[in-house]
Amino acid sequence: MSTITENISLRDQFLSLYRDRAGEISANSAPLLNEHRDQAIARLEHLGFPVKGSEEYRYADIESVFKNDLQKNFGDIRVTFNIREIFHCDVPDLDTNLLLLVNGRYYNDGELIKKLPGGIIAGSLAQASKDYPEIVGKHYDRYAGASNDGLVALNTAFAQDGIFIYVPEGVKSEKPIQVVNIMISDNDLMAQHRNLFVAENGAEARIVICDHSLSAHRFLTNSVNEVFTGEGAQINLTRIQNEHNGSSQITHSYSHQEAGSNLTASIISLHGGFIRNNIFVTLNGEHAENHSLGLYLSDKGQYIDNYVHIDHASPNCFSNQLFKGVLDDYASGSFNGRILVRRDAQKTNAYQSNNNILLTDDAKMYSRPQLEIYADDVKCSHGSTMGRLDDNALFYLRSRGVDKREARLMLMFAFAHEVIQNIRVKALQERIDDLVNKRLRGELSRCNNCAMKCG
């Protein structure tokens, strides 16, 4: 098969895959999701795949991560072992409502939809679109659908399931909701899940997503998250990426914020061979506040790429981007932070900073701010730094008897902690501090705490 596909573009490969398998894809999903597929495929045909060197994908080589002949499953394939027995998350102690995604499908542990206190709904997106078509229909593909990225259209065409979380008006979710997203297979595998999180007016939710790979195969994930934050709603969304270095992960997040809402979304990238995070935020009502945070710790040949786009579409909004990373060995990465302030978005406050520590001469990082400001009464700032660990600080610590290695770790941890501090959920902060500490010490294996030890 690979000999024939050699000269066919990625786009055409997927178009033909869709033609061949559309029936199977739809049969194992839900009508509401299926409705969007043909249009998405037409969009993909029009947009094509992102090309390295293009405006949005300057350094990320998307084609190379798709090149491998990865298996795609569209059937109703269930993992047969008890996943709870082999998997314990690195964020334990945290008392959460747990949802599992396995290879892009909701893991059915008896209930496809969980009804939590206060009328909160959490579970399979495909099932939710059948049970709550009015809610899902109102938001599904509303925020991501207009994207000019062929990968988003690709996801819409192929995604069969994912996580749906709904917090009704005025309800505060007591416990965080934790989504554990697992890749596990006997083959190299590609999966594309689709999440939809909705917090109605005045609702409050804390959501944690943990990405893991549990077998030593090449994985590729192309996922889309749509997040709706209603008027005065507050969402704290944290994603912890910890897949092995043979895996590639592309995430697209589209957040829509109404007036007075507050969304703090953090991405902590610990392990993963190739990571590209697209983060799109629309501030659609006055006094909306967005914090987009990122922390990446990369070594060996890891590639980490964060692309942020904050759209100030209303006056009096606030946004802050804080992305920090430590790159070791020959790791490389990119940060692109775009702030768009529309003509009517007066009294906008928009901040951005990207700080990097490069531990070796071979580590590389590209950082690019993009400010597009059409309003005149605006406060905007951006800053980007590349540096080494501070020699004076290192000497100061060592002169008190702290070993060089330990002193370096203390400084790296201090650097990283600034991002973690901004997550503002105490219990979560402590867990992430702990994870980051382990990661910096090289003690966090990609399958830490996992009984499978797949190497």
Added chain:
Amino acid sequence: MLVIKDLKVSIEGQEILKGVSLEVKAGEVHAIMGPNGSGKSTLASVLAGRDLYVVDSGSVFYMGEDLLEKSPEERAKEGLFLGFQYPIEIPGVSMVNFMKTAINEMRKHRGEDPLSASDFLKKLREKKDLVEIDSSLTKRSVNEGFSGGEKKKNEIFQMAMLEPKLAILDETDSGLDIDALKVVARGVNNLRSAENATIVITHYQRLLDYIIPDYVHILYKGRIVRSGGKELALLLEEKGYEWVRQEEVNL
């Protein structure tokens, strides 16, 4: 305890110390004085192990061992302490965590168990009282946002916590008012014993009213041009550094 012989040190090809010899025995307090730029901080930094400086020749023995061979942390673990003229701000590293790590690394070096949390806190409180530093300072990041005086007191606090054998204090007195100066002196005098030694580097004589030195040395243009008892400091105070310059010319 410390034997420096004909030490020559340069930075970026420029010779700063041009043959310094000094012997410090246990139980002694030495004061090193001298005008700005004479090489006092260079000497202190070389002793603490800063690799920015190149030792061109000469030797330094500490407790009978070659000091220059050792890493900064080894020196510290063997009881050498440098109070920095300009303490470094380290955002994100808490004072408490820093001190706990430092103390436990030293204990490990001596083959002792780590301090229990309660013993550590007890010690922390005791030393904080001794140097009269604001309780909240230890909760903050190392020197971050500290005033000049707080930074200097924090050096003495760290010294008190680490209980060194040989403390080198580089202009810990400059910029301090009399009350703070007394605190610094108390920190030093508290540590004074027949087994320990102190080198106080200072620009002014007034600190030496509170820390009485056994010996005073004048470092000038990278050389110790005069050594004597505590009366040398008074002489220097009276005649000013201009006098040293004159002496140099006469040599």
